[in-house]
Amino acid sequence: MTTTDEMPASGVTTATLPCRALEEVPRSRDVRRASAPLVSGGAAATPAPAVALHGVSVAFGAHVAVRGVTLSVPGQGVTALVGPSGCGKTSVLRAVNRLHDETGGRVTGRVLLGELDVYASGTPAELVRSRVGMVFQRPNPFPAMNIFDNVVSGLRFCGIRSKSLLADSAEAALRQAALWDVVRDRLREPAVRLSGGQQQRLCIARALAVEPEVLLMDEPCSALDPIATGKIEELIARLASHITIVLVTHNMFQAARVSDHTAVFLLGEDRVGELVEAGTTAEIFSNPKDPRTRAYVTGHVG
Amino acid sequence: MTTEAAIPSPAPSPFSVPGVRQLLDRRPPGRGRLYGVVRWGGAGIFAAVFVALLVSLFEQAAPALGHMGPAILWREWNPAKNQFGAGIFIVGTVITTAIALIISVPVGIAAAVLFAELAPRRIAGPMAAAIEFLAAIPSIVVGLWALIVLEPVFSRHVEPFFKKVPVLDALFHGPALGASLFLAGVVLAIMVLPTMVALSRSAMAAVAVEDREAGRALAATRWQVARQVVVPGARRGIRAAVTLAMGRAFGEAIAVAMVIGNNTGVPHSLLSPGASLGSAIVNSFSEALPGSLEKSGVVALVIVLLAISVVVNAGGQLLLRRRKPTTPPRGPVDATGGAGGPDPLLDLAESAP
Amino acid sequence: MTDVSLPLADGGAVRRDLIRRATGRRIWRRRRFSHVATALCVVAMCLSLTPLVSLLGYIVARGLPAISFGFLVHTPTPIGVPGNGIGNAIVGTVIIVGLAMVMAVPVGVAAALFVVEHPGRLSGTLRFAADVLTGTPSIAIGVFAYAVIALNFGFSALAGSFALAVLMLPIMLRANEEAMFGVPAELWEAGLALGSRRSRVVRSVVLRSALPGMVTGNLLAMARAVGETAPLIFTIFGSQFYALRPTAPMAALPLTIYSDATQPFPAAQQTAWGAALVLVVLVVVVSAAARVVSARLNRKAR
Numbered sequence: 001m002t003t004t005d006e007m008p009a010s011g012v013t014t015a016t017l018p019c020r021a022l023e024e025v026p027r028s029r030d031v032r033r034a035s036a037p038l039v040s041g042g043a044a045a046t047p048a049p050a051v052a053l054h055g056v057s058v059a060f061g062a063h064v065a066v067r068g069v070t071l072s073v074p075g076q077g078v079t080a081l082v083g084p085s086g087c088g089k090t091s092v093l094r095a096v097n098r099l100h101d102e103t104g105g106r107v108t109g110r111v112l113l114g115e116l117d118v119y120a121s122g123t124p125a126e127l128v129r130s131r132v133g134m135v136f137q138r139p140n141p142f143p144a145m146n147i148f149d150n151v152v153s154g155l156r157f158c159g160i161r162s163k164s165l166l167a168d169s170a171e172a173a174l175r176q177a178a179l180w181d182v183v184r185d186r187l188r189e190p191a192v193r194l195s196g197g198q199q200q201r202l203c204i205a206r207a208l209a210v211e212p213e214v215l216l217m218d219e220p221c222s223a224l225d226p227i228a229t230g231k232i233e234e235l236i237a238r239l240a241s242h243i244t245i246v247l248v249t250h251n252m253f254q255a256a257r258v259s260d261h262t263a264v265f266l267l268g269e270d271r272v273g274e275l276v277e278a279g280t281t282a283e284i285f286s287n288p289k290d291p292r293t294r295a296y297v298t299g300h301v302g
Numbered sequence: 303m304t305t306e307a308a309i310p311s312p313a314p315s316p317f318s319v320p321g322v323r324q325l326l327d328r329r330p331p332g333r334g335r336l337y338g339v340v341r342w343g344g345a346g347i348f349a350a351v352f353v354a355l356l357v358s359l360f361e362q363a364a365p366a367l368g369h370m371g372p373a374i375l376w377r378e379w380n381p382a383k384n385q386f387g388a389g390i391f392i393v394g395t396v397i398t399t400a401i402a403l404i405i406s407v408p409v410g411i412a413a414a415v416l417f418a419e420l421a422p423r424r425i426a427g428p429m430a431a432a433i434e435f436l437a438a439i440p441s442i443v444v445g446l447w448a449l450i451v452l453e454p455v456f457s458r459h460v461e462p463f464f465k466k467v468p469v470l471d472a473l474f475h476g477p478a479l480g481a482s483l484f485l486a487g488v489v490l491a492i493m494v495l496p497t498m499v500a501l502s503r504s505a506m507a508a509v510a511v512e513d514r515e516a517g518r519a520l521a522a523t524r525w526q527v528a529r530q531v532v533v534p535g536a537r538r539g540i541r542a543a544v545t546l547a548m549g550r551a552f553g554e555a556i557a558v559a560m561v562i563g564n565n566t567g568v569p570h571s572l573l574s575p576g577a578s579l580g581s582a583i584v585n586s587f588s589e590a591l592p593g594s595l596e597k598s599g600v601v602a603l604v605i606v607l608l609a610i611s612v613v614v615n616a617g618g619q620l621l622l623r624r625r626k627p628t629t630p631p632r633g634p635v636d637a638t639g640g641a642g643g644p645d646p647l648l649d650l651a652e653s654a655p
Numbered sequence: 656m657t658d659v660s661l662p663l664a665d666g667g668a669v670r671r672d673l674i675r676r677a678t679g680r681r682i683w684r685r686r687r688f689s690h691v692a693t694a695l696c697v698v699a700m701c702l703s704l705t706p707l708v709s710l711l712g713y714i715v716a717r718g719l720p721a722i723s724f725g726f727l728v729h730t731p732t733p734i735g736v737p738g739n740g741i742g743n744a745i746v747g748t749v750i751i752v753g754l755a756m757v758m759a760v761p762v763g764v765a766a767a768l769f770v771v772e773h774p775g776r777l778s779g780t781l782r783f784a785a786d787v788l789t790g791t792p793s794i795a796i797g798v799f800a801y802a803v804i805a806l807n808f809g810f811s812a813l814a815g816s817f818a819l820a821v822l823m824l825p826i827m828l829r830a831n832e833e834a835m836f837g838v839p840a841e842l843w844e845a846g847l848a849l850g851s852r853r854s855r856v857v858r859s860v861v862l863r864s865a866l867p868g869m870v871t872g873n874l875l876a877m878a879r880a881v882g883e884t885a886p887l888i889f890t891i892f893g894s895q896f897y898a899l900r901p902t903a904p905m906a907a908l909p910l911t912i913y914s915d916a917t918q919p920f921p922a923a924q925q926t927a928w929g930a931a932l933v934l935v936v937l938v939v940v941v942s943a944a945a946r947v948v949s950a951r952l953n954r955k956a957r
Contacts, residue, residue, distance in 0.1 A: 102518050124686060129521035130678035136519075140512040144534035154520035157530070158678040159685060169674065172667055203516070210520065210678055211671040337854035341772060344765020345781060348828065351821055352788060358802045359795070412699030420693045429700060436707045438942055440882025442909045443931045446916045447710045450924060492706045499703065521678065525689035546790065553792030556884045556913065580885075583794050587889055592806065604798045608791065615790035619783065 083265030088273025133207030139199030197228025386599025401487025410498025437496035445557030505539020545618030555580030718932025763827030818886035830872020874945035
């Protein structure tokens with residue numbers, strides 16, 4: 001176990017240079033696009049899906065939010081869930097880590113996380129959530145905690161007490177979230193003193209610290225300005241090389257920029273959300289099979 | 303990097319509706335003379351009453367205060383020797399209040415956590431309402447119940463039990479009479495519990511749902527979210543609840559007077575009968591002849607009690623009032639301060655080829 | 656583990672495995688702990704509820720047998736003489752509290768208007784003073800009323816009413832003021848824009864729409880005053896007869912309970928329980944009235 005001092009300070013500094021923002025974001029987008037076919041191209045040796053949903057429906061009382069979703073999220077890379085507001089993307093996302101347990105939403109169908117049956121009676125929600133990280137719409141660091149405590153909060157919840165392990169993990173997570181160089185000297189400051197974009201990256205670091213297999217992101221940029229959005233998107237692109245990301249967005253351009261796979265959700269005739277089409281991002285945007293997808297995509301792009 | 307690291311200032315809301323205050327600033331008051339008299343009269347009477355309260359109490363207490371000097375704070379109460387010190391009563395007040403808080407703070411916070419976090423809402427609502435209903439029961443009725451129902455139970459079962467507990471028996475010795483500092487503390491605990499529960503529950507309810515979800519999404523159990531996210535987030539409100547409960551415990555006179563045993567001697571144990579400031583005022587006031595130095599001494603006790611309770615309550619109110627002034631509001635405040643929500647136009651501009 | 660700081664390389668793999676194993680392992684223990692803690696909180700709740708149940712149980716069980724029509728209308732008799740009653744104490748409480756309301760309500764409304772209409776340091780101080788004074792020990796107010804009125808004019812119902820009025824004033828000020836601030840700014844504006852005289856705006860618009868809140872707040876203050884003993888104990892002296900003159904000593908329920916409870920005779924104690932039941936019913940009726948009135952006025956306002 002190394003100490004903080006021994007670690008090289010280089011890391012990922014380029015990502016946080018403020019001058020990068022606008023002109024460099026498109027470049028990162030190009031990189032993602034170029035790599036997208038590589039990921040989906042390996043279809044012959046497709047690994048088991050990281051997350052698999054079979055006929056998943058979510059209902060709140062009598063109101064059915066989304067119905068009959070069957071979707072495989074391939075391991076690693078970014079899968080975007082897109083669609084207009086109210087079509088159930090977020091409901092599907094929250095079904096993956098059983099967050100509906102908390103709010104009284106009822107989930108039916110099967111969700112598999114690797115080999116783990118998420119809703120099986122013997123599966124504790126905490127087990128699922130320790131393997132799935134989540135980032136919310138609005139940055140929500142714990143206001144009563146400082147930056148360091150925020151990052152390691154997940155580890156502490158899981159009962160990890162070792163100081164050196166916590167320190168190492170915090171640094172690694174903050175580096176992955178491209179926040180280390182901003183906060184390395186102010187780890188004991190309250191997290192709410194960071195700017196909105198920094199807070200969101202702190203939340204990403206907090207989610208990454210528990211080393212999840214899957215990262216769920218629920219419109220992580222919707223409360224951020226374009227510069228902060230650019231940084232988060234860049235981060236998503238880099239993280240995707242070793243973690244599975246499921247990204248909810250109602251911004252088609254964002255889906256196109258950062259995702260490898262896209263699932264399109266639309267409202268059905270009875271005002272219930274449903275999955276219309278899923279495939280590689282390139283296919284969905286250039287050659288959608290479903291006419292509704294075509295209408296939705298062209299309506300936005302063309 | 304430095305620009306980004308700077309602390310953002312809270313963005314002023316562009317939608318702020320002109321409040322009553324700003325609106326009225328624009329129109330200086332004054333038309334309608336009667337209305338002005340009413341307003342100033344109301345405020346004047348309010349202020350005058352409380353100035354009069356201080357003045358008349360000090361006037362009444364002046365002979366005793368002059369007679370005793372600062373020694374009033376530590377001397378004993380012995381009218382036969384013309385000695386009117388509050389020392390024993392201050393000790394009694396502190397002991398009973400401490401007992402009340404030692405019991406009611408953990409129990410009250412635990413019940414509040416249950417109602418705010420752990421119990422299903424359908425059960426938590428009525429239960430919390432029931433406990434808060436206890437706050438509406440007049441203290442004289444609590445005192446009656448404590449005197450007739452609780453005291454025999456204490457002298458027969460509770461106090462003998464504590465005498466047998468190792469370590470604690472150092473505090474609990476002497477005859478178990480029922481009426482004691484200990485019983486008074488327990489009665490105060492019962493009386494301040496509703497305050498504790500209600501205020502800490504509302505402080506916990508003010509913690510954002512997003513914080514709870516963040517905790518749950520990080521695999522925390524319900525208890526961990528309550529203990530490590532919600533309670534720390536409600537710290538300030540809970541502290542205010544404790545302070546205000548303490549203020550109430552300090553000031554309670556009647557119910558305490560009924561169960562504390564009213565002994566102006568030095569207490570040797572929590573089981574010995576004692577006296578608090580409030581109970582001493584209740585008991586000595588009627589005994590003292592009007593115009594006597596003893597009467598003046600009782601009023602001096604009132605001033606001591608008033609001073610303590612004003613300090614404690616002012617502290618509690620300040621805690622309730624100051625809502626984290628150092629932290630900017632959360633939300634869409636980044637370098638450019640884009641106000642609220644996704645901006646499709648900006649997204650378009652950014653991604654245009 | 657020397658290169659944990661290179662997050663994208665696989666050097667963090669050791670730490671990652673360590674953490675993933677640790678997070679999975681303790682889940683059942685953590686859930687058990689959560690359940691135990693919840694059980695402890697349930698115990699705390701029961702501890703809080705026990706005195707309430709016992710208190711209400713005893714008041715009903717001991718109070719009901721004491722109550723009869725005669726008990727409610729007769730005056731007290733010497734111990735052992737049949738025909739004992741608390742009629743004069745009930746009437747006394749009603750008169751004393753009524754007079755206190757007559758004194759306190761107008762001042763409370765006028766002072767609240769001042770606070771609302773003269774924003775600034777003076778009003779802030781007034782409001783803070785009211786908050787602090789809400790916690791003033793009522794025994795201190797009793798001694799004050801004794802010094803100002805009873806000492807100069809003798810024991811009287813008026814002295815008791817004055818003490819209760821002083822007790823209620825801070826509560827009323829804050830309740831009225833909060834109700835007035837709840838009035839939408841547009842209503843003030845509309846009234847003033849029509850050129851109404853200021854006092855008329857206040858009377859016709861503001862007071863009317865603030866009324867539900869004010870009535871509720873004032874009634875709750877009254878509910879508190881009804882049960883107060885300490886302000887009365889040195890001021891009204893008590894009486895064995897139907898005394899209706901406010902300038903003379905008078906009986907009141909809290910005083911009856913206090914003097915009877917401390918006597919060693921079962922008959923006196925029974926009177927105390929009966930009076931306690933009547934007092935609790937009075938308090939509950941006034942509190943309930945506060946809620947009913949506010950609900951009804953709210954509905955009418957809409």
